[in-house]
Amino acid sequence: MIARVIVTPKPVVNDPQGITVRQGLAALGFAEVSDVRVGKYIEVNLDVATEREARERVEKMCKQLLANHVIEDYRFDLEPNGKGR
Amino acid sequence: MKFGVVVFPGTWSDRDCGWVVDQVLGAELTYLWHKEADLKGVDCVIVPGGFSYGDHLRTGAIARFAPVMEKVGEFADRGGLVWGICNGFQVLCEAGLLPGALLRNSSLEFRCEWTNLVVERTDLPFTNACDDGDILRIPISHGEGSYFADPATLSRLEQQGQVVFRYADEEGRVRPNANPNGSLHNIAGIVNSRGNVLGMMPHPERCSEAELGGTDGLKLFRSVMHAAEKVLTA
Numbered sequence: 001m002i003a004r005v006i007v008t009p010k011p012v013v014n015d016p017q018g019i020t021v022r023q024g025l026a027a028l029g030f031a032e033v034s035d036v037r038v039g040k041y042i043e044v045n046l047d048v049a050t051e052r053e054a055r056e057r058v059e060k061m062c063k064q065l066l067a068n069h070v071i072e073d074y075r076f077d078l079e080p081n082g083k084g085r
Numbered sequence: 086m087k088f089g090v091v092v093f094p095g096t097w098s099d100r101d102c103g104w105v106v107d108q109v110l111g112a113e114l115t116y117l118w119h120k121e122a123d124l125k126g127v128d129c130v131i132v133p134g135g136f137s138y139g140d141h142l143r144t145g146a147i148a149r150f151a152p153v154m155e156k157v158g159e160f161a162d163r164g165g166l167v168w169g170i171c172n173g174f175q176v177l178c179e180a181g182l183l184p185g186a187l188l189r190n191s192s193l194e195f196r197c198e199w200t201n202l203v204v205e206r207t208d209l210p211f212t213n214a215c216d217d218g219d220i221l222r223i224p225i226s227h228g229e230g231s232y233f234a235d236p237a238t239l240s241r242l243e244q245q246g247q248v249v250f251r252y253a254d255e256e257g258r259v260r261p262n263a264n265p266n267g268s269l270h271n272i273a274g275i276v277n278s279r280g281n282v283l284g285m286m287p288h289p290e291r292c293s294e295a296e297l298g299g300t301d302g303l304k305l306f307r308s309v310m311h312a313a314e315k316v317l318t319a
Binding site for chain 2: 012013020065070
């Protein structure tokens, strides 16, 4: 399986990168942009038997390392990577 | 009195801290390599500044899993003195030894400059050589030093007096324009509720000799030495 993990700053966390990108877009004429948040995209390849197992393992990875619960939220999708067992 | 200075791959302030301990303070010094799960009988652990493990993923995120950190956690649980400076502060937050997190500076710039810190606690092992109302001139050097904690945690820190240092102007006034990185409440350093784990973004080891432009940092090293000797002779 391949997990596509997206980590974003929590809504209450100030995101200066997002603000800067928003200002850049405004300067380019994208006046419709009201907010930008900059996060991280992480791909994790796993050798597991089932999607359920993959989900449990990736949850643990997110909680223990991939995201910091104080400042970040995470979500992920799973997809077969063609190498599945 | 023996200080242990933790060294991860990418740590850069270990020798500066070691120099102050060994050459300026005249205390015993040992370096604690990240792979060694042994604190070698030290009285105070310094987790110094730098870019441990390249700061990959998040600052301090990988360092907290190093074998030495498990021992540092146990040492802190027993009441041992743990002092995180800059990246060390970030590591202690990631490890859960201190609350909150350090975010990218609000300016998005790496800031390397002198700051003025008001000292709000002088009863701690780390600050007992300071006087009430002291303003310490200590430099910062970081890109990710903007202190953040959720509102409940922040109000608990304030109520329990766990904010030790705040960025201020030269007169000691805590003003927004004296805040170099966007830290909430101008927070530059905090202590855990038990008072034995300190985290701070400014670098006292870089201003502990007159040749370096100031000696205010030495007050903190002297405090720790004083505290440890009191315990040793008690």
